[in-house]
Amino acid sequence: MSAAPPSVLRVRGGRTLSGDVRVPGFKHAFVTVLAGALTGRSTVTIDNCPAIEETRVLLALARDLGAGVRHDGSTVRIDPAGLTGRTLDARLVDRIHGAVYLLPALLARSGRVHLPAAGGCRIGDEGSGARPVRQYAEVLQRFGAEVTVGADGSLTVRADRLTACELDLRDWTSDRELRSGPLYSGATKMAILTAASAHGTTRLRHPYPKPDVTELVRLLDATGRATRHTPEGDVLIEGRPDGGHGRPVRHVLVSDLITVVTWATAAALTKSTVRLTGLTPDRLAAGLAPEIALARAMGLDWRPTADTLELTGEPPTAPVDVTVASHGIYSDSQPFFMLLATMAPGVSHLRETVWRRRFTHVPELRRLGADIEVSDARARVTGGCPPSRPDQSVTGGDLRAAAALLLAALAIPGEVRVGGAAHLVRGYEDLVTDLVRLGADVRAEP
Template identity: 30%
Template sequence: MSKLIIQGGHKLKGEIRISGMKNAATPILAACILATERCVIKNIPNISDVRVMLQILKGLGFLISYKNHTVTVLPKKVTLRGLDVGLIQKLRSSILILGPLLSRMGRVSLPEPGGCIIGRRPIDTHLYGFQKLGAKVLHKNKQIFLSAQKLKGAEIILPEFSVTATENIIMAACLAKGITVIKSAAIEPHVIDLIDFLNKLGGNIKQDLGHKIIVKGVKKLFGGEHTVIPDSIEAGTFIVATLITKGKLKLRGVDHNHLDAVYELLERIGAGLTLSKNSVEIFFKKPLSSFKLQALPYPGFPTDLQAPFGLLATQCNGTSLIHDPLYEGRMSYVNELIKMGANAIICDPHRVLITGLTALKGMEIKGLDLRAGATLVLAGLLAKGITIVDGSENLDRGYEKFDERLNKLGAKIKRE
């Protein structure tokens, strides 16, 4: 297990270009299973989750080229014999190959996926959607078995705003006979990016009146080119890093529409913010005010930024309330911040009260998931002395060269 050793007390300054979005890249790569011609995907981040997904596609028989953040996927005869169970169990987003494989092959058997430990994330909503499309489903002993002679369009009312379930059902419905209407669908930017990609391949999908998605089945999907959207979660992470170090940073290559909820909160607490075309300059201009934050489905505040903004709350005047109703395990980072000197009370698995301003002191800590790991690295930038963050491989799952890029902005981080 690798470690990051961080010397605190250095302001961040300069410019950085935001990477392609992890949460958009993996479903789009999974969707290539449906294509019958070459797909070229640009702005793919060089992260371990992407590399694992590419290995899974290779195991299915696809020819893969990955160079300069561009992936080319050439379809060959798809085979389930090459699926690596170990890779499936490493990657939470491997669940996204279920829909495309069911649609293309008519059957699929997979173990339950792995991924971050952020609470219970059952796959019932995925399986419910497949059943509504006409698939036979067996979920037993942590193994998933799906089969269908021909999927048929249906009206599906999802019991939760599940991003991956929405994506999986969209992909399964693309080649189904008839029209599928998904209600209570997730409409996060990466879901819309997946829809845009599938439509470029010849799909017929549209978002209609808020959380409703309509999929008209087509006989065949072709090939095409697509550029993955910028990572708004990475942008939000660098924004917090700038504010806690009282620095000044320009983020290039952002989509402002995807950051509306973040910008609104930043303006409310008094952060310095200047927007221009495809870029934002963030700077510390005065002591920040405490805030209430509730993670919500899009267009609400993203759950993946709850942890970094929980850290930011330690540097705000007054008591902030952080509420994440989506996952009960997302507060693991708070216990580590308390060790470092934060004044925080975990009210229940979904809510925490954090009172600032508090100084943090460096020590050895551990991030249990991707976003907690990134948050604790930022805590190390803020803390007095040396902070050691165990489990930096979690960071590599979703942030491209995170430590190297922070160092270029003025941080002092060493990897061991």
């Protein structure tokens, strides 16, 4: 594992950025594609993998559990043949959230698995911020597994046989009509991964539709677990307890959607020209469609052309009224659109329906001069008041909050201390190094 990242950054803002940035593969898609590869028999080569903490920890877990792993630059080769482990290393699991998706592969191999309490950003609705796990337990139970949930959020799962079933994923939404909520995405992913190894054909109704799911479905289909979409929008997955056809498969990850949103926001805040390269344009445009539409409503143009996207640093020209939902913009995108809204004229409204407590960055942005009020998972942002106060200290409580505060500091002439920067390694290859290379003055505090 790499050295511990800095927890505090000193930023002297007010500088213009200029240059090219290569966008790696999508973090959330890597997690599910790796988990899907471990459910089968095929050796899977994954290209465009992000060099982030989630990747490092998941590969360490896969090795520890017996899988063959080769990691060369942005390419990872997974051979699941030797996967035999039943217990995941608690020290590794505590560093990320994505380890939970290894459960179906291990359960199918050994019939019993124990997952210690997982880590990751503490953005859950509980007072502690702990991420929920009941959706995983309930989905596994529907396939015939016995699940014990520990008081600490650990999971112990047993199953002699996994049997296909029909699931309506709206059962794990907070709003069935809107189809949104903190359990929906995880329940869909767990259902797809478990269906891959179940006996029979599983029908998933109203599944979560984003690229971290669609990339997984593509991978399973390529490895011999046939999938198809019905006219009603259901997904049918033909389970293969034998692990599929066993032939080698190669998968190129879609570009990281939130990295694109991050750099687009950085360009606007600093009035800079930044060129994003290495993009997967068709899948990126499809996955980022809600964000692209919202940006357009604000007067911004984020359309990728070929494998590049030129960001010209134009400021937003209109306020927006948006609901952050599982079928709309990512909850991960919300802090960045909030930053953009501070620059736009008029008053913007942002309603959060996925992670309702995901506003920890608001008091910190207010400390930097933004005019934002939050009530009952709704934020009211008065435009024309972007971050402007130097000589402040702010702290990001999670990955995207830390990134948003770092970008806010870049726009402020003078010095700002940004704490919580250690979160950044779980979502960005090296955001600070890229910013410095493009002209920012960002230094780790000794």
